[in-house]
Amino acid sequence: MVPLRVVVAPSGFKECLGAEAVTRAIARGILSACPTADVVEVPLIDGGEGFARALVGMTAGTLRSSQVDGPLGSPVEAVWGFVGGTDQRTAVIDMASAAGLSLVPRDRRDPLSTCTFGVGQLIRAALDAGARHIIVGCGDSGTNDAGAGMAAALGVRLLDRRGQPIRRGAQGLLDLADIDMTGLDPRIAETLIEVSCNLDNLLLGPRGVARIYGPQKGAPADAVGHLEIGLGRFAAVARQALGIDLAALAGAGASGGLGAGLAAFLGARLVSRYDILSRFLDIDRHIEGADLVFTAEGGLDAGSAAGKIPGEVGRRARSMGIPVIALVGTIGAEAEIVRDHGIGAYFTTVQAPCALDEAMAGAEDQIERCADNVMRTVMMAFQVAASATARSKASAGRLAAGPAQ
Structure with a gap:
């Protein structure tokens, strides 16, 4: 059998x-x-916790770790790595390793203040190690800052109306007035960056990331509105300064808007997580x-x-x-x-x-x-089906034999 x-x-x-x-x-x-x-x-692995470790393992690649700023600013040890096979310059990171919800104690969860600075530090570490293709896994985030912290770690200046850097976290987006890209790490222009994400995640609106995931990250009802306003302001400034329409971009809401930030600041391609995963599995x-x-x-x-x-x-x-x-x-x-x-x-x-x-x-x-x-x-259920089949065959056999003599 x-x-x-x-x-x-x-x-x-x-x-x-x-x-x-x-x-x-x-x-x-x-x-x-x-x-x-x-x-x-x-x-x-859908791009969240363990994404880098899983892809590196699937391809017999090389795991690494870097100390970066966690979502609350304190140092954390984040795992990332290079995939194996023929493409030795492809690095993979998962944002959750540097800014995931699991890194934020339950009594300190406030997506207005958590930040993606450590994600930018991981990208810089990959560049320093020679990466020219970086896959960023989005999922299990503890942040809602649209990648503002990530961008700042790579040299982008996000400024308020006085020309001063905005505060870290989603709260800073409320003051955003301009974006200065002149300090962006020049290696970004020579690097293909892909984002493994859920393309159904939107940046704004009733189904936007703030309203859907903000409460899961610790935002009370009154803070969700501030998160939405901050993301809306970010989208408006990015449209004016960078010429990109983030409100209509599929996947822009991934990981508290990190998908939007990666696309706007780094020119990253947002890709279905399954299209990425299918390359390796x-x-x-x-x-x-x-x-x-x-x-x-x-x-x-x-x-x-x-x-x-x-x-x-x-x-x-x-x-x-x-x-x-x-x-x-x-x-x-x-x-x-x-x-x-x-x-x-x-x-x-x-x-x-x-x-x-x-x-x-x-x-x-x-x-x-x-x-x-x-x-x-x-x-x-198999036994029931087998019993029903046997009874059906027995009944058919009796009918075929005709009435008993």
Whole structure:
């Protein structure tokens, strides 16, 4: 009998578990329920935490680290690296390593004050090491400054009406009046910079980054409006000083507007995270031929269908006629939308009411138990189907034999 082929292709659980740990937990649960299954592990990194480490690992590249200013200004050790293979001058960084939400203690979360200066320092470190192609992963950010800090670290001067540098963080954007590009590191002009991001993330408006992600980063309701005003001012000044329309740019809202800043200041190309990932990992090749696919993320809601890993996995698997199950930490508003995008069913890994810290501490065990339970349900469904098929054949046989003599 051919073993059941199950592909496990999740993202990480933000601030909790990386994609590799989530993948291993799901695989253990599946094998506990079905020891004969052929489980294919495909952890997927969407540009957030672990992006650089994952791409470097996939390509047998070289990891490095640099001390940079974290989102609150204190030093952090940020991991980045060079991909392996034939292109030895391609560096990869993830902004979360320098300015991620996990670097901001919960009691100090305020996206008006957090800053991307360390991201610019990472880009400079890559340039110093000889990079001429830099891939920046956007995701899991703790900032909302539209990359103003990043630009300042690379020599751009963002000025208020008095000609003085603005304050760090999104609060500084409220005072922005002009942009002086004359001090930009000249090596930028000779470097291809690509941004791995969710192109559905917008800079402004009801679905803009401030309103959608500001509260997740600690912004109270009254601060969200200030974040939006600051981004609007940045877009207006950038249009006037640099001639770029950021309001209409797909992906400009990535990582608190860092996508907009990278495009405006560095001329970066904003690219779908899956187009970047597919250069290094053939996702479709792994999914093709599977009997079942498991995906996962920390929180499932309407946005999961738009550019996030579960939605992308569902879309690709559906095109091949393969069913997908999602395991998630929380189920949010309008999560059922994902059923229209290839995810046939979803289950929460949290099995009893508990505090967030408690759920995060036990996440790996919860994921494994959930995968075990769901896989046992799948195996029972196979048994039901086999029983129904057998009864149908028996009934057909009796009909063909005619009435009993």
